[in-house]
Amino acid sequence: MVNLEEMSRLESKDILKLVKSHTDITDEDRTTMYVIAKFLENEKFKASLSGAYSLYINSFHYFGESRVRKTIDADFSTRLKENVETYLDSWSKKCGFKIEGMKTTRASNLKFKIVSPVINRNLQKTGDFIKVQVDLNIGDDESEQGVASPKEVMVNKFNLKLTVVDRRLKDLVDFIINIDAYYPDGISKSELIDMVYAENKRELAEISTIENIQDCLRQAEKFSFSSASKISKQECVTWFFNIINGLIDRGIPDSYVFFRGDWYPPK
Known part of the structure; x- marks a missing residue:
């Protein structure tokens, strides 16, 4: 039995290990996790992943399978307050992604989609594309890099x-x-x-x-x-x-x- 009290925040490298080694996840899930890992490893953002998708990733990490609700949305927060859109544009191009549908919500969060080629276990592009829906809380002074426990x-x-x-x-x-x-x-x-x-x-x-x-x-x-x-x-x-x-x-x-x-x- 896993012990919740002993669980620390997962890092980008933990997710990339799942992406490369896990045989039972779909290419769509693998790609979403890969996109999230690349977002988390960016030192400019120092982003934190919370919400349902963090539970989804943790389930794979600790149980070797999903035992929780599947979602297609990723909830991030970042301490970054200025030039966020500029950094996002630069990051996405560097990673081979595309940012789509950027808008500011009533809560002053940024909502957008990260468009990525679907990858297989060998991290090879399959020819299909997937869109990861992101809700980014900017200027969060309590944001801690990694995946929430x-x-x-x-x-x-x-x-x-x-x-x-x-x-x-x-x-x-x-x-x-x-x-x-x-x-x-x-x-x-x-x-x-x-x-x-x-x-x-x-x-x-x-x-x-x-x-x-x-x-x-x-x-x-x-x-x-x-x-x-x-x-x-x-x-x-x-x-x-x-x-x-x-x-x-x-x-x-x-x-x-x-x-x-x-x-x-x-x-």
Whole structure:
């Protein structure tokens, strides 16, 4: 069993090792990972990869396979504040990529697509092309170069869903699927409590309402995703709110373990 506490941030070289050695990933996945690795190794950007794709890469690195939700978007952040578009243009040409559809979002992030030739395991071009959708948060003073660790992303997604009730279902789904993947024997109440930001702990009771549960179940009907996990969308919703209810239930000791949808005394 992998230990989340011992996991450090992956570097560009770790991803390139996956790209060159892993036999079970598609050429499209291989190319996306290659593009991400080249972006991360750029010393001008000192970029950080977070979000669902960081979980996807970590799953391959630690399990040798994908056990989490597949995504086609890459969420980066960089401390770089000025001349970002100029650096992107120079970097893409040097790597043989093309930048497409550059635009600034309401949050002042840059959204664009990196167009790359599809490569095979020998890093040879196949004649096809792939577009990697990038959301780049610029001027992030806390950005740390590399791929965010699974726990770092899980904690962030957990608290995003706690803070923004009407946020899309993907954070809830990613949190539950990764809890199941990284804690196959269950996770204790005390460990889950530690994942909740201090400012959110007082709000837990307000989140677990019939209205919020029903809203998430309605979202689940329309939400589609690809994952090796056998947990259904509806189960993700049920498990998530069972976690919340357990955290606010003083009758459940901190030593109790949440395992596949319910709470159990420790073995």
